[in-house]
Amino acid sequence: MNSNHNSTVEENIREAQVGQRSAYPPEPLQPAPQHEPPLPQARNHSRRIRRLRIRSLDDILSDDQNGEHRSTPDEIIIVSNTNYMSENARQLPDPKPELELETEPTGPIFNCPICMSQFTEEMSTRCGHIFCNQCIRAAIYTQGKKCPTCRKRVNLKDLRRVFLPAAN
Structure with a gap:
């Protein structure tokens, strides 16, 4: 019976491989012999x-x-570290040398904290803050005789003309 059972199992396997259905219900399969190839692994x-x-x-x-x-x-x-040049490639002209500055800056550029432009007729307050002459006069008049930067009391008499190196 054992040889009959093995032949029936082999027939069921062959029919399943060919795609034909058997009229008999499938019998439980025996463990696979060791000479069969292993199941395919996931790639x-x-x-x-x-x-x-x-x-x-x-x-x-x-x-x-x-x-x-x-x-x-x-x-x-x-x-590789070799330079490649196509036969059809154009030769780029040499870059122009940068224009040299004719005059070097003489010093830092100072700006008025009120008008945010370069100083015109620099004036210093008693507290040491520097403004344009017109800007500080207008600020003292509108803000009630106070320095726009530190709010200390300032009079028009206290303003002094200063000369900065890069101004004018």
């Missing part, structure tokens, strides 16, 4: 595992001239 699509095609720039340039090269995502291009 690893990791970028680290996949084999990459490595090509040099010389190969790619020669293929491009022949019209053969098609880039693929699994391709690494190695560029």
